[in-house]
Amino acid sequence: MVVEIAKSLVSNYRVEIGVLDKTGNDLPVPAKRKGVFAILFGRYDLIHSHLFLPGLLVRIRKLYDSRFLWIHTVHYCSYQGQKWHRLKQFLDQNFIFPKTDHLVAVSRQTFDTICYYPQVELIENSIELSDKSNQTHPGKSSLIIGTLAMLRSEKGVDDLIVAMKSVIQTYPEAKLRIAGDGPELKSLLQLTKKLQLQHCIEFLGFVDNVDGFLSSLDLYVNPAKTESFGMAIFEAMQFSLPLVATAVGANVDLLADGIFGTLVERGRETSKQLSKAIVEVIQNRGYW
Numbered sequence: 001m002v003v004e005i006a007k008s009l010v011s012n013y014r015v016e017i018g019v020l021d022k023t024g025n026d027l028p029v030p031a032k033r034k035g036v037f038a039i040l041f042g043r044y045d046l047i048h049s050h051l052f053l054p055g056l057l058v059r060i061r062k063l064y065d066s067r068f069l070w071i072h073t074v075h076y077c078s079y080q081g082q083k084w085h086r087l088k089q090f091l092d093q094n095f096i097f098p099k100t101d102h103l104v105a106v107s108r109q110t111f112d113t114i115c116y117y118p119q120v121e122l123i124e125n126s127i128e129l130s131d132k133s134n135q136t137h138p139g140k141s142s143l144i145i146g147t148l149a150m151l152r153s154e155k156g157v158d159d160l161i162v163a164m165k166s167v168i169q170t171y172p173e174a175k176l177r178i179a180g181d182g183p184e185l186k187s188l189l190q191l192t193k194k195l196q197l198q199h200c201i202e203f204l205g206f207v208d209n210v211d212g213f214l215s216s217l218d219l220y221v222n223p224a225k226t227e228s229f230g231m232a233i234f235e236a237m238q239f240s241l242p243l244v245a246t247a248v249g250a251n252v253d254l255l256a257d258g259i260f261g262t263l264v265e266r267g268r269e270t271s272k273q274l275s276k277a278i279v280e281v282i283q284n285r286g287y288w
Contacts, residue, residue: 001125019034039054040060041061045068047068047070051076052088052092055072056095058070062099069102071101071103072102073123074105074110075106077110078228080225082152098117104121104123105120105123106124107228107249110249124229125229125231125234127231129234132211132238143173143174143175145217145218146176146178146179146214146216146217146219147160147177147180147232148180149222149232151178151181151184151185153225154224156224156270157184158184159223159270160176160178160221160271161195161201164176165197171279175202179213181206185203214238214239214241215239217239217241219243220241221243221274222244223246225248227246227248227251228249230245230250230251233254233255234254242281243255243260243261243262244262245264246264246266247265247266262280264277
């Protein structure tokens with residue numbers, strides 16, 4: 001999202017991108033890649049921060065420097081599943097959000113949680129939609145189910161893994177490909193081994209070629225416990241993939257209450273409902 005914004009700016013902007021994570025590939029924009037020191041002490045007229053920790057760093061800078069405009073984009077509508085969620089919520093609501101010049105919500109659900117701040121605006125996430133359905137590869141001997149996410153607890157990937165236990169009872173040839181990395185990787189690998197699903201679940205790690213990953217799928221699933229705006233759903237739509245998603249956050253809007261995909265209510269039997277929905281979608285792939 002940061003890269004897309006940077007590419008859209010007029011040429012007389014000098015852009016520096018402060019990256020807290022030192023890993024990853026080079027940025028595909030003519031921008032200087034900086035770190036924490038630049039966020040705290042770099043010379044800027046405007047700083048646009050995303051997510052909690054960058055917002056906290058910019059707020060600390062505001063304590064001794066107020067000579068810049070500050071836009072802060074909020075990408076979550078719930079703190080459920082986040083580490084230190086109570087502390088984050090307190091700092092966001094009492095320390096960070098009130099001091100921003102402009103506060104941006106990426107979805108209607110996110111906006112509803114912070115609408116009492118006078119400087120908040122709703123600017124929904126977007127991508128340049130195009131039909132890429134001709135890039136898919138039909139005729140595979142197996143059914144490929146996929147999900148793309150940061151592997152954090154709020155993404156609900158554990159429920160999708162459990163659901164696969166039932167899916168392969170109906171479709172033994174079904175495979176699950178999980179693209180992404182994160183703090184839950186170890187526990188998800190352990191869960192896969194515990195359920196003896198190593199033969200049908202593949203962990204791909206960080207995927208740089210998202211189009212290549214999506215084009216290999218027959219079905220896309222978003223099993224999130226909370227979701228402010230599922231960008232991967234938009235990306236999967238470009239490949240005309242059948243979609244299954246939990247009915248949380250902006251997923252309901254993105255799938256138009258179930259018109260563009262199958263919505264699954266979250267609850268005690270989420271895994272069971274996910275497996276049921278996946279099987280039904282596979283049985284009706286022609287319809288989707």
